[in-house]
Amino acid sequence: MMRRLKVGAAALTMALLTACGGSGAGGTDGVIEYWLWDSGQQPGYQKCADSFARQNPGLSVRISQYGWDTYWQKLTAGFIADAAPDVFTDHLARFAQFADLKVLRPLDELGPTKDIQDGDYQEGLAELWKGQDGHRYGSPKDWDTVALFYSVPALKEAGVDPAELRNLSWNPQDGGTFEKLVAHLTVDANGKRGDEPGFDSNHVKVHGMSAEGSGGSGWGQTQWSAFTGSAGWQATDKNPWGTHFNLDQPVFQDTLKWYFGLAQKGYMPTYAEIGGANSIGTDKQIQSGISAMGISGSWMISTFTKLTDENGKPLEIGIAPTPIGPTGKRASMFNGLADSITTLSKQPENAAKWVKFLSGAECQKIIGESGVVFPARPEATELAIQYNKKERNLDVTPFTDQVKEKTTFLFPVTSNAADIVALVNPRMDSVYIGSDPPSSLTRVNDQLNDLFKVVG
Amino acid sequence: MATTTTRSPAATGTTTAPRTPRRRDDSRLALLFILPALIGFLVFMVWPTLRGIYLSFTRFNLLTPPEFNGMDNYVRMVQDPVFWNSLKVTIWYVFLNILFQTILALIIAVMMQRLTKRTWLRGIVLTPYLVSNVVAAMIFLWVLDFQLGIGNKLLEVIGVERIAFFSSEAWVIPTIAGVNVWRHVGYTALLIFAGLQTIPETVYEAGRIDGAGEPRMFRSITVPLLRPILGLVLIITVVGSFQVFDTVAIATRGGPVDSSRVLQYYIYDVAFGRFQFGYASAMSVALLIVLMIITFLQYRLTRASTSDLN
Numbered sequence: 176m177m178r179r180l181k182v183g184a185a186a187l188t189m190a191l192l193t194a195c196g197g198s199g200a201g202g203t204d205g206v207i208e209y210w211l212w213d214s215g216q217q218p219g220y221q222k223c224a225d226s227f228a229r230q231n232p233g234l235s236v237r238i239s240q241y242g243w244d245t246y247w248q249k250l251t252a253g254f255i256a257d258a259a260p261d262v263f264t265d266h267l268a269r270f271a272q273f274a275d276l277k278v279l280r281p282l283d284e285l286g287p288t289k290d291i292q293d294g295d296y297q298e299g300l301a302e303l304w305k306g307q308d309g310h311r312y313g314s315p316k317d318w319d320t321v322a323l324f325y326s327v328p329a330l331k332e333a334g335v336d337p338a339e340l341r342n343l344s345w346n347p348q349d350g351g352t353f354e355k356l357v358a359h360l361t362v363d364a365n366g367k368r369g370d371e372p373g374f375d376s377n378h379v380k381v382h383g384m385s386a387e388g389s390g391g392s393g394w395g396q397t398q399w400s401a402f403t404g405s406a407g408w409q410a411t412d413k414n415p416w417g418t419h420f421n422l423d424q425p426v427f428q429d430t431l432k433w434y435f436g437l438a439q440k441g442y443m444p445t446y447a448e449i450g451g452a453n454s455i456g457t458d459k460q461i462q463s464g465i466s467a468m469g470i471s472g473s474w475m476i477s478t479f480t481k482l483t484d485e486n487g488k489p490l491e492i493g494i495a496p497t498p499i500g501p502t503g504k505r506a507s508m509f510n511g512l513a514d515s516i517t518t519l520s521k522q523p524e525n526a527a528k529w530v531k532f533l534s535g536a537e538c539q540k541i542i543g544e545s546g547v548v549f550p551a552r553p554e555a556t557e558l559a560i561q562y563n564k565k566e567r568n569l570d571v572t573p574f575t576d577q578v579k580e581k582t583t584f585l586f587p588v589t590s591n592a593a594d595i596v597a598l599v600n601p602r603m604d605s606v607y608i609g610s611d612p613p614s615s616l617t618r619v620n621d622q623l624n625d626l627f628k629v630v631g
Numbered sequence: 632m633a634t635t636t637t638r639s640p641a642a643t644g645t646t647t648a649p650r651t652p653r654r655r656d657d658s659r660l661a662l663l664f665i666l667p668a669l670i671g672f673l674v675f676m677v678w679p680t681l682r683g684i685y686l687s688f689t690r691f692n693l694l695t696p697p698e699f700n701g702m703d704n705y706v707r708m709v710q711d712p713v714f715w716n717s718l719k720v721t722i723w724y725v726f727l728n729i730l731f732q733t734i735l736a737l738i739i740a741v742m743m744q745r746l747t748k749r750t751w752l753r754g755i756v757l758t759p760y761l762v763s764n765v766v767a768a769m770i771f772l773w774v775l776d777f778q779l780g781i782g783n784k785l786l787e788v789i790g791v792e793r794i795a796f797f798s799s800e801a802w803v804i805p806t807i808a809g810v811n812v813w814r815h816v817g818y819t820a821l822l823i824f825a826g827l828q829t830i831p832e833t834v835y836e837a838g839r840i841d842g843a844g845e846p847r848m849f850r851s852i853t854v855p856l857l858r859p860i861l862g863l864v865l866i867i868t869v870v871g872s873f874q875v876f877d878t879v880a881i882a883t884r885g886g887p888v889d890s891s892r893v894l895q896y897y898i899y900d901v902a903f904g905r906f907q908f909g910y911a912s913a914m915s916v917a918l919l920i921v922l923m924i925i926t927f928l929q930y931r932l933t934r935a936s937t938s939d940l941n
Binding site for chain 1: 692693795799883884885886887889904905
């Protein structure tokens with residue numbers, strides 16, 4: 176039993192030691208250390224790296240890939256132990272914290288990346304990566320939105336025409352045509368559908384809608400953000416770098432009440448059902464038949480197209496846009512990844528050359544043609560749409576239309592991001608479970624506002 | 632595994648080597664032997680403890696130098712409801728964990744001593760301890776999964792409603808305590824078993840001649856004579872139990888809500904998730920003090936340093 180702490184300490188030491196395994200921070204002699212977490216993207220970026228090495232004699236890139244959790248642990252350990260990479264893939268949820276800790280190098284002070292223009296990328300993407308000091312800390316590489324993924328066989332069985340899904344609307348009072356569809360797609364243990372009399376909400380076999388947890392750690396990106404967004408709600412007073420929060424607004428709390436109410440009605444898995452901290456995603460829920468459809472992000476497209484049914488045959492998947500809300504418009508969170516250079520890098524100019532190359536037309540084209548994510552440059556985004564149509568027979572415009580029709584809102588970037596998650600996540604879980612009403616979030620909102628009073 | 636159950640203390644007493652008349656000063660040599668352990672102790676225990684205490688009076692994010700901020704962290708700790716909740720959750724966990732673990736381990740140890748002498752059977756008891764905490768947590772996460780776990784399938788077969796072991800606020804701590812009882816009960820039983828070996832067989836013989844049955848001998852011989860060992864085992868297991876971390880980190884990450892946010896996990900989260908090493912150090916110091924008090928009390932209450940054998 177005494178071992179428990181020691182095991183933890185040993186694991187940590189191992190992480191530190193393995194991070195030290197290289198030759199100090201970043202690479203040396205023209206070898207640029209580059210980290211990413213998505214294994215699906217590695218082949219594409221390897222192509223970019225090969226091309227970069229050909230065009231820049233004496234320079235080469237070594238790509239390391241770690242899973243999401245390990246990635247951030249290793250990166251943190253790397254910053255502490257002076258063993259961080261030269262360049263790494265950065266996420267908006269973490270970016271603010273790194274900026275606070277001053278471990279990112281301003282790109283506008285490095286030769287090759289000095290001339291990065293906001294206008295080169297999809298609108299709004301580049302601005303997100305500017306710090307409160309006005310410096311640019313990330314060079315946009317891709318973007319994502321959310322949409323409804325559905326199981327074609329489940330829709331067929333329910334007698335629903337997929338075209339119906341293109342014009343769904345919802346409201347916080349009765350859920351609108353969206354909730355009607357979700358109810359119809361829900362089937363209980365006796366085979367009764369959610370909109371039939373005698374439906375047993377406590378013994379549900381197929382939920383009309385999937386659940387990806389309470390959404391407390393990522394502003395409900397693949398949970399409720401499409402609904403709060405289309406109800407006209409914004410998380411902070413301004414974005415990026417807001418300092419006042421809006422979790423106390425009735426529009427937000429009413430939307431959550433309706434959204435988490437779906438779980439109480441049996442239309443969506445409850446917290447207990449999807450397993451709390453280790454919940455399975457929408458992809459697995461649709462694959463295993465627990466759910467018929469659900470909201471997920473564009474970065475999951477290739478995962479969804481690889482799903483198989485119980486006979487091992489490919490499972491047919493369709494994509495529909497998020498429903499139209501009380502504002503009369505759809506909404507999707509608009510989020511993106513960027514490449515950042517660490518202050519620990521001993522060759523910032525070389526690193527900047529690589530960052531510039533990553534966000535340049537050539538590499539963006541390679542990424543677009545690999546069909547894993549939507550590249551940050553508009554012309555490369557078009558290539559990704561074509562790829563999905565041709566290679567996967569999949570219409571991905573529900574993702575891209577949100578950008579085209581300007582129905583997106585940006586991921587809320589703030590300081591104290593880790594503290595915000597620590598405060599919001601447990602309370603949001605509590606609302607999802609149903610042990611606290613959405614009005615309990617007003618108290619959390621006060622705590623969030625207090626965080627910024629202390630600093631200011 | 633030891634098989635010296637029947638050897639009496641008298642026999643061991645006669646085998647001690649005769650003492651040399653001239654005493655040599657061995658302290659230099661002794662120091663040399665202790666040195667490797669001492670270096671480890673100083674570098675990995677004493678120094679981090681002192682530094683941790685110092686950091687608890689600072690504001691420190693690991694990447695910039697610490698700033699002294701007096702008692703701020705401690706004031707915040709006293710006012711932090713999550714801290715108090717995590718203390719409560721931890722104590723609830725320790726209570727369940729130690730209660731079931733000690734009772735089960737005692738039963739297993741007595742059965743090992745009184746009922747079977749087979750080494751392989753005794754060995755089997757220890758097998759869960761050979762599984763790492765992380766692996767055990769992962770396995771139980773699958774076994775007890777609400778949707779797909781075989782544990783819940785079995786419950787359904789016998790006609791009981793599924794239980795959300797890791798995802799309901801009421802079940803999560805009993806479940807984590809249960810997983811760790813499973814893993815540590817063999818080890819604890821082994822410690823108690825070693826203690827049972829020190830009880831002379833002659834006492835049991837006397838008991839048998841007086842007509843006492845197994846339950847009576849357990850009550851009147853085993854438990855009182857085992858007290859010092861049991862005291863030691865309790866101190867070790869309670870201290871270890873307070874430090875529960877990996878099962879929570881793997882299985883629940885503190886949820887649902889805060890119902891499994893044990894103190895060690897909260898400290899870890901504040902330090903490595905939120906980069907507030909000063910506040911995390913203050914909470915670690917609080918845990919240190921709590922553990923010192925509990926150990927002291929246990930030591931006194933169980934009179935672990937004295938034996939009734941003489």
